Amino acid sequence: MHKKGIFLSEVDGRKTVTGLGYYETDTVGDFRQLVRNSVKQFGNKAAFKFKSDNRIIVKTYNEFGAEVDALGTALLSLGLKDKRIAVIGENRYEWAVSLFSIVNGAGIAVPLDKHLPEVEIEKLISRGRVDAIFYSRHFHGEMLELSGRNTGIQQFICMDSMEGVCPPGFSSLADLLEKGRSLLASGDRSYVDAEIDPERLSLLLFTSGTTSMAKGVMLSQRNVCTDISAVTSIIKVHPNDVHLSILPLHHTFELSAGMMFMIKNGVTIAYAEGIKHIARNLKEFEVTLLVVVPAILEAMYKKLQDGLKKAGKQKTVRVLGKVSNALSSVGIDIRRKLFKKVLEQIGPGLRLAISGAAPIDKEIIHGFGTLGLKVIQGYGLTETSPVVSANNDFYNMAGTIGQPMKGIEVAIDKPDENGMGEIITRGPNVMLGYYEDEAATREAVDEQGWFHTGDLGFIDDRGFITITGRAKSMIVFTNGKKAFPEEYEMLMNNIEGVKESFAWGNAAPDGDIQVCAKVVINEAVLAEKFCRKPEPDEIAEMLQGEIKRLNEDLPQYKIIRYFVLSYEELIKTTTLKIKRPVEFDRISEQLKLAGTTMRKANRRVIEQL
Structure with a gap:
């Protein structure tokens, strides 16, 4: 309507x-109601699609709901009621089953960024007081090492089959599913009838940044469910739609809009094989x-x-x-x-x-x-x-x-x-x-x-x-006028041969605030443009001309004064946002090591950048 x-x-x-x-739109009070409503409404329709051994595998809503209940029942049998359980791994069906098995009646889910270094993962596990962890095969060696240290983790659950002998406390997801099915068949309803308080902490998500800086955001099921219903009130999707899951599931945008919103509306979720395979996956999954x-x-x-x-x-x-x-x-x-x-x-x-x-x-x-x-x-x-x-x-x-x-x-x-x-x-x-x-x-x-x-x-x-x-990255000029890095970056990114860019306000010795930029060049595009591999000075000359043209449409106080060129990509989060403070510190340090300033570096290609 x-x-x-x-x-x-x-x-x-x-x-x-x-x-x-x-x-x-109808609202849902908690995650379990969300799943059960979709199972009831969409039943044998495809809920998930993914590739295994180059074959497309389909999981229906009925299968998904049954596996969530079975796995959740097994978690309670392991003594994990009201415990904090982490999930780490690539986007995949087992990630979704693991997440929902936790929040639909077991405990608190702590999704972790799979790209974090091992030492940071361990610190977040400690900060979050994690009691158990679901992980994919890629992290098996790391989990074996963690089990030998006093991390507080009681149960390690691998999403894949495990080879060799593992220490006590290790299980495979497949084994727990079988255990849960047996318990359900014997009449165990401890999980499926468990009371869920939608106002309590259900998701603990750590924001991007180092472990000392990353903030732990506490979300309830009411928080997320009301947001999912709100999205449903403005964007219509249909059960015959197919969504390609690309963004990392530990991030709330994909977790909420890319998974829970899709499940609520009966959409099929297909898992991408990686950024490099998006073009192929779009076609073969009919996204x-x-x-x-x-x-x-x-x-x-x-x-x-x-x-x-x-x-x-x-x-x-x-x-x-x-x-x-x-x-x-x-x-x-x-x-x-x-x-x-x-x-x-x-x-x-x-x-x-x-x-x-x-x-x-x-x-x-x-x-x-x-x-x-x-x-x-x-x-x-x-x-x-x-x-x-x-x-x-x-x-x-x-x-x-x-x-x-x-x-x-x-x-x-x-x-x-x-x-x-x-x-x-x-x-x-x-x-x-x-x-x-x-x-x-x-x-x-x-x-x-x-x-x-x-x-x-x-x-x-x-x-x-x-x-x-x-507000933190806003450029404030000496005349009181303001500008933002994003507006410059959008302009520079449209220059042919520019892969990405980073802008900031640099304080000159006389106190003047000058806009500076780091420009990452696309070597393949420039080679095609020049019909050969161009020399650094040629690239700088070309870019100076393009930036000069951009400056013609800007007030004098806002023009881009200096720039450096780079072949190395900017430092970004897993959702591809520039880590501005980290990138600025890197540029400052490298200019310092090169013994130069932005004024002297202008039109130079600084290789280590």
């Missing part, structure tokens, strides 16, 4: 927008939906444009795009028919991509939209379970993060003369708090329940929110 989706008001003296939703970060869409769009350029079809597509957009504006949509061959290069069935975690260039949203692939940008944080706002099926304003979702309030704190200030939000999706850090919790969530995001932005009269940047 289509109805007005937002309510504008003034709360606590602030202009506030509250999401009302566009579609009627229709994606939950991704901008970097993935940017790579897909660039590859598509390169293909059109090589085929000499760019001009034709531009002309046809204008025609299809004109027809769409009067209700005649022939885009997917008109661009069928182009879409086949991406994924013939792909119709919707939900992007989050970082800003995405409007050109990509418009470009894909012209072809008939809708790209929706949303916004959220781990602390908000995670989605706060998003564009939707009815309104898709490129360049904004859309409107707040159902039941969620958003306001601007201490707006300046242009209406820009810190984005704050409150609602049932806001976390319980930071783990063992009451001071940080009080700083983040005020007495009125508003969570302070640390992001700056503004809200227009229709309730659309625009993010201008992070």
Whole structure:
């Protein structure tokens, strides 16, 4: 049912927008109800697809629900009631079964980042006081070592079969499933009838960063379930849809929007074999939906444009795009028919991509939209379970993060003369708090329940929110004007031959704030552009000309003053966001080691960068 989706008001003296939703949706109170509702409604429909020995394996909703109950029953038999149980491994069906077996009646789940070094994994296990851990084969050696140290872990559960003799406390997931089935058959209902309190801590998630800096975010089942229902109220997905799971499952965006939201709506979840195999997986799994970060869409769009350029079809597509957009504006949509061959290069069935975690260039949203692939940008944080706002099926304003979702309030704190200030939000999706850090919790969530995001932005009269940047990375010039690294990076990333970039405000000896940038070059693209491998000075000359053209459209105080070139990719999180403080420290240290400054380094290729 289509109805007005937002309510504008003034709360606590602030202009506030509250999401009302566009579609009627049933809510779920906890994760077990979410799974059981889907099992009842979708039964023998495919819930998961994945490849094994080059064959596609299918798991139905009935099989999924039965295996969650069996594994959960086995966990209780091991004495793990109300214990903290970690999950670490690649995106896979067993990861999903493990997670739900914990939260649907056993204990508290602690998803861990599989890319962390061994020493950091051990520290997070210690910080989180983990009692048991599910892990994939890749971590078996590490777990054997951990078992020999006093880590507090009572049970090690491998998602794969184990070879050789293992110490006491080790089990395979397959063995526990068999044990759980036997217990259920004998009448053991300790797990399936276990009481679930949706208000209690259910998920403990550690944010990106070193173990000393990473914050433990405490989420309840109510936090996440209300957020999933809110997403369902603005974006319609169908049981015949197939979602390709790419982003790491330990991250709330994939955990909530990419898994739980899909299960609630009967969507089939297919597991990607890795970033390098996305193009193939999109076709062989007949994918229709994606939950991704901008970097993935940017790579897909660039590859598509390169293909059109090589085929000499760019001009034709531009002309046809204008025609299809004109027809769409009067209700005649022939885009997917008109661009069928182009879409086949991406994924013939792909119709919707939900992007989050970082800003995405409007050109990509418009470009894909012209072809008939809708790209929706949303916004959220781990602390908000995670989605706060998003564009939707009815309104898709490129360049904004859309409107707040159902039941969620958003306001601007201490707006300046242009209406820009810190984005704050409150609602049932806001976390319980930071783990063992009451001071940080009080700083983040005020007495009125508003969570302070640390992001700056503004809200227009229709309730659309625009993010201008992070408060911590904002560049403040000596004249008081402000700019954000993201706006420069988006411009530079569009330069042919630039893979990615990083911008910051550098303080000159006289106190002047100057915009500087590190530019990572794409050697393959430049080799094609120059018809040979270009010399470093040639690359610098080319880039200086491109940046000069960008500067012509900027006020003098905002221009990019200095840059360095690099062949090495930027330091990023597992969701491909730049680790800005870490990257800045690396550049500063390397410039120091090179005995130079940004002024002297200008137009130089610093190899170690």
